Amino acid sequence: MEIATSQPSLVKASLSRTSLIAEIRAFYTIIWREWLHFVRYPTWVIAFIIWPILFPAVYIFSSFALAGPGGAGIPRFLQVAGTENFLGYIVVGTTVWMWANTLLWNVGFALRGEQMRGTLESNWMTPTSRFLFLVGTGPVHAATMLMFFIFTVIEFRIFFNLTFEANLLSLLIVFLAAIPALYGLGFTFASLVITAREANTFVFLVRGIVMIFCGITYPISVMPAWMQTVAQWLPPTLIIRAARAAALNRAPLSVVAPDVLLLLAHGAFWLTIGYLTFSQIERRARLKGALGQY
Amino acid sequence: MQTTPVFGLSRPTFGSHLRALWMITLNNWKHHWRYPLNAISDLLQPLVWLAPVYFMGQAFSVNGKAEGFAGYAGTDDYMSYIILGTALANFIMAVFWGMGYSLKWDMDGGVLEANWMTPLPRPLMLVGRTFSNLATTTLTSLGMILVASLIWGFHPTGNALAAVLTVIPLLIGLYGFGFAFAALVMILREANTLVDSGSFLVQILSGANFPVNVLPKWLLPVSLILPLTYGFDAVRGWLLKTRTLLPLNVEIIILVVSMFLMIFIGLRAFYALERRVRQKGTVGQY
Incomplete structure (x- = not known):
């Protein structure tokens, strides 16, 4: 009888029945591990x-x-882009592209990296939510990208004497609003990568799409109409447009708000897709027992 | 009384060297085409890089004419200029990644020691790799030019034969540099950042995508030191009739001199590496 009464409390305290606190602790540890990996x-x-x-x-x-x-070419650029500052225009676009590119290589390859190192199976044997292992890669990458942006501003100031006419609050809001959309895409990508295994070609494909459609160095109005329609549905297009307004034209919140709201909607959509894809891939991998194969 | 076999591999002849060279070339050629997806990716990737460049050109052009660009390059045919530059830049990438990593890949694959035990001059391994790499990159570049010309148009109006003849010392010099770079990568072992940023930097400084006279004054001298700059410039000068940095005959002399210099430096670096790894016994380590 004594055993029967004491058993439930033991089980409750064990890791096999995780609590919210335990999940938060695990999440923190995953983020810390990612940070240590980075430094x-x-x-x-x-x-x-x-x-x-x-x-x-x-x-x-x-x-x-x-x-x-x-x-001689500047008046035409002014006509299609609405600014003569083509240097700043390009820097903002290419920096957002670099964000998407490193996201694909880092967050996109997070699970694949674990699979290659042979730690994916053992990590997934723990009673921590498996999605957390993927989500935990996001904050460190976002923090490093923030550092990357700071380096960008400093270097362009030094080498090209480029000054940004930025509304910092708007820029920060755009950055924060971009996170769910971009990382949702990254989580979806990461989930697909562990099934596809050889994923380099996928990275080239996705970053190529961003490079061509999202107008990293030109206004999307110079593309054919069908390409402009595709571009409007891609989160990096919205991020680049809003970031250019905030970083180069001191756009107040009211100006970037429509893009921010759209980005948040994209974020909700892509995080859901990311989670659903991950769940499906995880279930499939468990059924097939293919997790350790590479 | 025993006689030493005269025609055995232990006493190689010029003929046996040629046979070995052919086999090394064939081996690498087969290796390349056994991964057809990679080969297709090699063809398509430059096109992905060209598409945004094309649209950027459109953002500065009126009625398809890049008037501003003509002020620097002497031609308003921006896309032909870029397509040719990208095709030549393919060889830079091939030398940095293909040649640069050739010894490292053999090392990782565990075949470097075995290959070096054969009675062949060791640079021959790299010469064979050079031939196959040149052949595959040439095919890829020609395929890329063909596809790009169908999409954006490519209009060579100059002397194609002179352009091809100018490419020869350019490529030999580039692959000579590849020998030295392969030795460096093998010593460094983990050289991804060096190769990635190095190849990108060389492309920028040699003017693969723009006339180098747009570079800032502090960067232009670095560009003018690179023989590749004159190679890109001369080939464009012949084929697209662009305005060249120096008279074409001077640029060709620079290319020929740098070709011999690069071969000399490449072989010296390779022999230095060979001596070092023989002394340290580190060929099998990675």
């Missing part, structure tokens, strides 16, 4: 110094060439 490989410092300026450079110098020695 343990110091080459990120080199990447943070080089890439904010190196990737946009190819488009920036191309835009200098297109503008011409006497600025």
Whole structure:
């Protein structure tokens, strides 16, 4: 009788019956692990110094060439883009693209990385919600991207004397509103990657779509009508448009609000899709026993 | 009384070297085409990079003419300029990734030691890889030009033969540099950041996507040191009749001199690596 009465309390306190607090603790630990992973490989410092300026450079110098020695191409750019500041215009677009690109490689490959290292099965054996292992990769990536943005601003100030006419509050709101949409896409992608296994081609495909359709270096009005329609449905297009308004034209909240609301709607949609895809893939992997295969 | 076999592999001849070279080339050629998805990806990826460049060109052009661009390049045919640059830049990527990682891949695959035990001159392994890499990259680039010309149009109006002849010293010099780079990657072992950013930087500085005279004054001298800059410039000058940095004959002399220089540096670096790994016995480590 004694055993029967004491057993339930033991079971309750054990990890096999997790509480909300235990899930929060596990989530915190996953985020901390991701952070340690990030700082343990110091080459990120080199990447943070080089890439904010190196990737946009190819488009920036191309835009200098297109503008011409006497600025003959600038009136046309002003006409289609609504600004003469093509340098800032390109920097904002390419930086958002870099955000999406690193998201695909980091968050998108989070589960695949665990699978390759052989830790995915053992992690999923714990009574922690499996989706948390995926979601836990998001905050660290978002924090590192914030650092990346700061490096971008500093480097362009130094090397190109570029100043941003930014409304910081609007910019921050756009950044925060972009997170659910982008990371929802990333979670969906990560879930598909563990089934597809060889995912490099998928990354090239997705980032290629963003690069072509979302107007990272040009206004989408120069594309054919059908491409503009596709672009309107892609979250990076909204992020780039709102970020350009906030970073280059001091747009107040009221101006970026329509894009922010749309981004939040995209966020709700993509997080749901991400969760549903993950659940389906997880169930399929359990049924097939294919989790450890790569 | 025993006689030493004269025609055995232990006493290689020029003929046996040629046979070995052919086999190395064939091996790498087969290796490339056994992954057809990768080969298709090699063809399509430059097109994905070209599409936004095309739309950006549209944002600065009136009636399809890039007047501003013509002020720098001497031609308003922006897309032909970019398509040609991208095709040549494919070779930069091939040298950085394909040649750069060739020794490292053999090392990771555990075949480097076995290959180096054969009685062949060791640079021959890289020469064979150069031939197959050149052939596959040429095919990929020609395929890319064909597809790109169908989508955006490619209008070479100049001397194609002179352009091809100019490409030869450019590529030999580039692959000579590949020898040195392969040695460096093998020593560093984890060189992804170096290869990724290095190849991107060289593309930018050599003017694969724009005339280098748009570079800031502090960056232009670095660009002008690179022989590749003159290679890109001269090939465009011949084929698209663009305005060149220097007279074409001067650019060709620079290319030929740098070709010999790069081969010399590449072989020296390779032999230095070989000596180092033989002394340290680290060929099998990774």
